[in-house]
Structures are given as structure tokens and as C-alpha cells.
Amino acid sequence: MMTDENTPFSDPRHAPLDFLSHLYAVAVRRAMPLHTIGAFLPSPSGRTVVVGAGKAAGAMAHAVEALWPQDAPLSGLVVTRYGHTPQRPAGIPARIEIVEAAHPVPDAAGLAAAERMMELPRNLTADDLVLCLISGGGSSLLTLPADGLTLADKQRINQALLDSGASIGEMNCVRKHLSRIKGGRLAAACAPARVLTLLISDVPGDDASVIASGPTVPDASTCADALAILKRYNIAVPEQVLEHLRTGELETRKPADPVFANSQVHLIATPQQSLEAAAQAARDAGIAAYILSDEIEGESREVGKVHAALARAVAQKGQPFQKPCVILSGGETTVTIRPRAPGAPRGRGGRAGEFCMGLAQAQQGQAGVYALAADTDGIDGVEDNAGAFVTPDTLALSTQKGIKLSDHLDRNDAYGFFEALNALFVTGPTHTNVNDFRAILVL
CATH class of the missing domain: 3.40.50.10180 (Glycerate kinase, MOFRL-like N-terminal domain)
Known part of the structure; x- marks a missing residue:
């Protein structure tokens, strides 16, 4: 789902996920x-x-x-x-x-x-x-x-x-x-x-x-x-x-x-250089861009919840940023593996997917908010995806399919959750690595 990083977007509002993919591609290219x-x-x-x-x-x-x-x-x-x-x-x-x-x-x-x-x-x-x-x-x-x-x-x-x-x-x-x-x-x-x-x-x-x-x-x-x-x-x-x-x-x-x-x-x-390249690509497309930090650490799902609170504040109150805008961040979050019942399968996924689950849970289907979290090496943990997308429809779609987000969080199974929603972000190995890339578009 990646786009040509050299092709600017005339109107990201019409293709928000392609726009987020484009920002990722720009960030990766800066680190090649x-x-x-x-x-x-x-x-x-x-x-x-x-x-x-x-x-x-x-x-x-x-x-x-x-x-x-x-x-x-x-x-x-x-x-x-x-x-x-x-x-x-x-x-x-x-x-x-x-x-x-x-x-x-x-x-x-x-x-x-x-x-x-x-x-x-x-x-x-x-x-x-x-x-x-x-x-x-x-x-x-x-x-x-x-x-x-x-x-x-x-x-x-x-x-x-x-x-x-x-x-x-x-x-x-x-x-x-x-x-x-x-x-x-x-x-x-x-x-x-x-x-x-x-x-x-x-x-x-x-x-x-x-x-x-x-x-x-x-x-x-x-x-x-x-x-x-x-x-x-x-x-x-x-x-x-x-x-x-x-x-x-x-x-x-x-x-x-x-x-x-x-x-x-x-x-x-460095991660900061890649985030700055992505921010400039967003501004070239007419979207204001803000870099929170390239050093964010902490439990992935909790970091996702904090990002969701910020996105909701922008969407509902115009604070601390005016929409439309894109909020960028990097760093290296962590995932603490929860205890499993004897014989239960190990959850699949990495810290980008876990971030997206926390974000989706706290975002509560907020209209106009789209997000991508992905590892810049193209592999989230040990799976074949770089990360995942979150949209205003993520929770509603999971409910329609009978999928409980909380169950997937309990077993650290981001891959299974987003695969069922056709929301995995797959790039293959990028042959570089400047860690986590997160972009939240608020329209």
C-alpha cells in the first residue's frame, strides 16, 4: 500500500490512507x-x-x-x-x-x-x-x-x-x-x-x-x-x-x-531526520505537520491511548493544533507479553500493531481521524507486516465481524485483529531502520 515518495498529493483528504503511506515512504527514503x-x-x-x-x-x-x-x-x-x-x-x-x-x-x-x-x-x-x-x-x-x-x-x-x-x-x-x-x-x-x-x-x-x-x-x-x-x-x-x-x-x-x-x-x-522529511512532505501537500518527539518510549498500547487523546482534542476542540493536520512521532515503545493460559496460542504482532490497538480503543471511532503506525524496517515484530492502519470505522467494523478488540489486546494479538479488518500495512523489508514511525491525520 506504499506510494511513490516522489509524487506529491494534490488533496490528501480524498485518500487519507494513501497519504499516510506516502509519508512513511518519504521517511524511509530519507534513511536509505x-x-x-x-x-x-x-x-x-x-x-x-x-x-x-x-x-x-x-x-x-x-x-x-x-x-x-x-x-x-x-x-x-x-x-x-x-x-x-x-x-x-x-x-x-x-x-x-x-x-x-x-x-x-x-x-x-x-x-x-x-x-x-x-x-x-x-x-x-x-x-x-x-x-x-x-x-x-x-x-x-x-x-x-x-x-x-x-x-x-x-x-x-x-x-x-x-x-x-x-x-x-x-x-x-x-x-x-x-x-x-x-x-x-x-x-x-x-x-x-x-x-x-x-x-x-x-x-x-x-x-x-x-x-x-x-x-x-x-x-x-x-x-x-x-x-x-x-x-x-x-x-x-x-x-x-x-x-x-x-x-x-x-x-x-x-x-x-x-x-x-x-x-x-x-x-x-536518524529518526528525527526521517520525521522532518515526512513533515515537509505533508506541508508540501497543504497539510500542517507537527512532530511530537522522536524519542517516545513506554508501553505501546498506553502510548497509543495518549496519542488518541491528543487526536480527539484536535478533532473536537482545535487544541493544541488546528485541523487539518498530521501529528508525527517516533521512538521505540515496548510490549509486555501478558501471561497465557496453558496451551493457549501466542499472540502475533509487534509494537506498532499494539500501539494501533490502544489508539483504536481510546479513539472511540472519532470522525476524521486516520492513523498509521509502522516500523521503518518493514517488519513489525516477527510478522510480514510493517504495521497497521486505524480509521474512524475500525471499531465499528470489528463489531460487525464479531471481533473483540479487548480480547486481542489481552493476548497481544495485533496481527490477528488488523488482518481480520484488512488493515495491515505491508511493505516488505525496507533495508533501513530508524525505528517506529507514527502518523495521525486529523481532517
């Missing part, structure tokens, strides 16, 4: 690596080895291959999510290997990629360069368990964190301290070579140490922080590992570490 990475690439000098991980890693690797001088040495390895390797541009020779692994729970393919990545920089000199291409999703894709942990342990811990409702910062704090590659440890393996890290941000605040758990950047969080998070969410880890956390043996690389003396970090795409 080929459009952003060139300004940050250095002139070749010595050998250049590329490493990287994330949902955008394949597209970032292709962009480097297209822009790097063909007569300059270039090799390396990046890992992306299954099904997220884009088609290689015509006429561009393959010089960077792209492998695929599991997300959001790591697998053996990600483990093998991480092991190889730690070996690639060996024997480099201070005249050589390691170009690190990092985007959201890298925490799961690049897994190398700390001593005392198995891959099965990491899979269980990762799933427990995902189900707990922990924020991305909290999850990645734990992941960094239970890893042999995250938290600056990959940078240590690259010494004495220069390290240039190029980031596409998918985290609130654009903290480089949180994006993909910061394999090549310093980390200010501590083992004590990780222990507190594990305790807060009742996440079980082996006693031997708990002891290593207590003694600080699993501490990450800190900002003062000399391993970062020859290191640079650049953000090449």
Missing part, C-alpha cells in the same frame, strides 16, 4: 544508506576491511561498494536479518560478503558471523581502516556469548528481555555485558587499525553505545547496571555469570580506554 553514506566515507588509504551488523547492513554494504573507488582495496563481512539482503545494484562488483541470521532471537548463523568478524581485523596496521556499518537489529544478529554462557542461554535471556517490557537501553545494557563482541569489544579487536563507525540510529536519543549494543564504541554502563536490570525483570542467568557480573569481570570498554584513540563515529541517518 545510498542517499546518506557518501558524505561520511573517507579517502582510501591502506587496506580497508568492512564489518557490520543490522537490518540495514546489506544496503549499507552495497552503498559502500557503489561509492568506494574500484581500484582501492575493499573487503569484509556484514550480517543482516534473514530476507533483508537487498538486490545488488547492477554493475557493482561484490566485494563485501553479506550473510543472514536470526532476529530478534539470535541463532547459530549470527554466532558464526560474530566469530569471523572478530578475526577479520587481525594483522591490520595503524595505516589500515576498519569501516564498521551498524544499524538497528545488530544486537541480535551479532551474538558472541560471554564465557560461561551458551547460545541457548543467550536465546533464552534475549526472549525473556523481549517479553519483559524492558526498554531498548535496558535490554542492550544486559546484552553488552553478556557478550564478547559488544560494548566496544570489537573495536579492541581492530587495534591498532583506524576504526570509522557509521551508524543508522534506531534508538531514542541516538546514543551510539545503545545502537546494536555498540560493538565499536565506548560504553558508560556497568556490570552493576546489568545486574539491576536482570533483577528488575526477574531474568535468570547462570550463577557463574552472575558472579562474573558482581566482580566486574564482564565489564565493557569505557570511554577513557586507549583502544578508542584512533576511532571516529558518525550518525548517517
Whole structure:
């Protein structure tokens, strides 16, 4: 249901869902690596080895291959999510290997990629360069368990964190301290070579140490922080590992570490930039646009309810904005998985769909309000949709079909709810990732 992002809308009122799809497409295009990475690439000098991980890693690797001088040495390895390797541009020779692994729970393919990545920089000199291409999703894709942990342990811990409702910062704090590659440890393996890290941000605040758990950047969080998070969410880890956390043996690389003396970090795409591009596209179509924030966190359904209250105030009272307008926001909300009865199926869906259920419930069929929430990587959770639409008819249509929104909320089943209403937003992988995108059109 996506539209051509280069085609402006003459009157969004006649096709509100197409208009929202258009804003999403504009936001995604702003974050595409080929459009952003060139300004940050250095002139070749010595050998250049590329490493990287994330949902955008394949597209970032292709962009480097297209822009790097063909007569300059270039090799390396990046890992992306299954099904997220884009088609290689015509006429561009393959010089960077792209492998695929599991997300959001790591697998053996990600483990093998991480092991190889730690070996690639060996024997480099201070005249050589390691170009690190990092985007959201890298925490799961690049897994190398700390001593005392198995891959099965990491899979269980990762799933427990995902189900707990922990924020991305909290999850990645734990992941960094239970890893042999995250938290600056990959940078240590690259010494004495220069390290240039190029980031596409998918985290609130654009903290480089949180994006993909910061394999090549310093980390200010501590083992004590990780222990507190594990305790807060009742996440079980082996006693031997708990002891290593207590003694600080699993501490990450800190900002003062000399391993970062020859290191640079650049953000090449951020959620705010994509929201600003979408806002400008709305204004070009004659619709006022307001960006609430690119850092919104919290329980997805509750964030949806707050957005609904704002949209109703605009629709009914003209406050705090005059209609017609579009309200934009980003960030990374969370979903706490509700307990299930024994044998009951697990709900399907992600945080965008859960947001939409909360929005629809609180919006109460408000006339003139249309919404889209979607993940900019094109996948909401582990399903095949990017997100979902909410319209003034969402609740009425569900009632006609005998579908109870509250039941779907109780079992975290956004996919089932919106699939039954033919309201899923499906794009396929976009090959970038600047996190949640939400747009509410009030006519």
C-alpha cells in the first residue's frame, strides 16, 4: 500500500490512507544508506576491511561498494536479518560478503558471523581502516556469548528481555555485558587499525553505545547496571555469570580506554531526520505537520491511548493544533507479553500493531481521524507486516465481524485483529531502520 515518495498529493483528504503511506515512504527514503553514506566515507588509504551488523547492513554494504573507488582495496563481512539482503545494484562488483541470521532471537548463523568478524581485523596496521556499518537489529544478529554462557542461554535471556517490557537501553545494557563482541569489544579487536563507525540510529536519543549494543564504541554502563536490570525483570542467568557480573569481570570498554584513540563515529541517518522529511512532505501537500518527539518510549498500547487523546482534542476542540493536520512521532515503545493460559496460542504482532490497538480503543471511532503506525524496517515484530492502519470505522467494523478488540489486546494479538479488518500495512523489508514511525491525520 506504499506510494511513490516522489509524487506529491494534490488533496490528501480524498485518500487519507494513501497519504499516510506516502509519508512513511518519504521517511524511509530519507534513511536509505545510498542517499546518506557518501558524505561520511573517507579517502582510501591502506587496506580497508568492512564489518557490520543490522537490518540495514546489506544496503549499507552495497552503498559502500557503489561509492568506494574500484581500484582501492575493499573487503569484509556484514550480517543482516534473514530476507533483508537487498538486490545488488547492477554493475557493482561484490566485494563485501553479506550473510543472514536470526532476529530478534539470535541463532547459530549470527554466532558464526560474530566469530569471523572478530578475526577479520587481525594483522591490520595503524595505516589500515576498519569501516564498521551498524544499524538497528545488530544486537541480535551479532551474538558472541560471554564465557560461561551458551547460545541457548543467550536465546533464552534475549526472549525473556523481549517479553519483559524492558526498554531498548535496558535490554542492550544486559546484552553488552553478556557478550564478547559488544560494548566496544570489537573495536579492541581492530587495534591498532583506524576504526570509522557509521551508524543508522534506531534508538531514542541516538546514543551510539545503545545502537546494536555498540560493538565499536565506548560504553558508560556497568556490570552493576546489568545486574539491576536482570533483577528488575526477574531474568535468570547462570550463577557463574552472575558472579562474573558482581566482580566486574564482564565489564565493557569505557570511554577513557586507549583502544578508542584512533576511532571516529558518525550518525548517517536518524529518526528525527526521517520525521522532518515526512513533515515537509505533508506541508508540501497543504497539510500542517507537527512532530511530537522522536524519542517516545513506554508501553505501546498506553502510548497509543495518549496519542488518541491528543487526536480527539484536535478533532473536537482545535487544541493544541488546528485541523487539518498530521501529528508525527517516533521512538521505540515496548510490549509486555501478558501471561497465557496453558496451551493457549501466542499472540502475533509487534509494537506498532499494539500501539494501533490502544489508539483504536481510546479513539472511540472519532470522525476524521486516520492513523498509521509502522516500523521503518518493514517488519513489525516477527510478522510480514510493517504495521497497521486505524480509521474512524475500525471499531465499528470489528463489531460487525464479531471481533473483540479487548480480547486481542489481552493476548497481544495485533496481527490477528488488523488482518481480520484488512488493515495491515505491508511493505516488505525496507533495508533501513530508524525505528517506529507514527502518523495521525486529523481532517
